[in-house]
Amino acid sequence: MKAFLVLLLGAVLCFDSGSSLQCYNCMKKLSNSDCMMKETCKSEEQACKTDVIRIVGVLNVINKGCDSSCRPSYQDFKLGNWNISCCSTDFCNVNTASSARYSYGMAAGIAASMLWPFLNNRL
Template sequence: MKAVLFVLVATYFTLQPGAALQCYSCTAQVSNKDCLNVQNCTQDQNSCWTSRVRAIGLVTVISKGCSSNCVDDAENYYVGKKNITCCYSDLCNVNGAHTLKPATTTLGLLTVLCSLLLWGSSHL
């Protein structure tokens, strides 16, 4: 009798659908503080994602949500950067998409250019 009861209980829990993943969700926000809405993902969505797009080094736009086929990605463009990170546990995308930092080479060139412009204007 105990064996039958054990099999019935085990079958019940095996056939129960698992709890859906939860991710933070937002669209095109400028602050991570505005990306704290919780979204219940569908059964086929097995990951959370965060996207950070930084334009001209001035504005960072953050989006987050659930995904069924998330792929980590980082790309540099002429006028900005895009970084997408994926994670696989409840509310794991609280931060996500590692902070985008200006390229060292670009920062160095801008420093040299500004120095030359300032030095040149003082000798006019």
């Protein structure tokens, strides 16, 4: 009888509770630290969405939340860019800085690789 109860308890602990996805939610915030309000998604088909409009590399407009039709995309404009990312684990849309680090790191890498021959060449 004890073995049956232990197996039953193990099965209950491994059973998926069916809990809904949880995401951070905010609209038109200028700082990621202002986007820490938590939201429980209403449907299992929803994903956590992060929408960042970066203007001149200085100003960010951030939107986060649950979205049933989230499609990742990236658009580059003359004065900035628009990045939409989607994820599907609890509070996975916590950070928006990774996209900024990636674009600045890529620009620094390209600039360094172009300048290296000139800086390395001793006249």
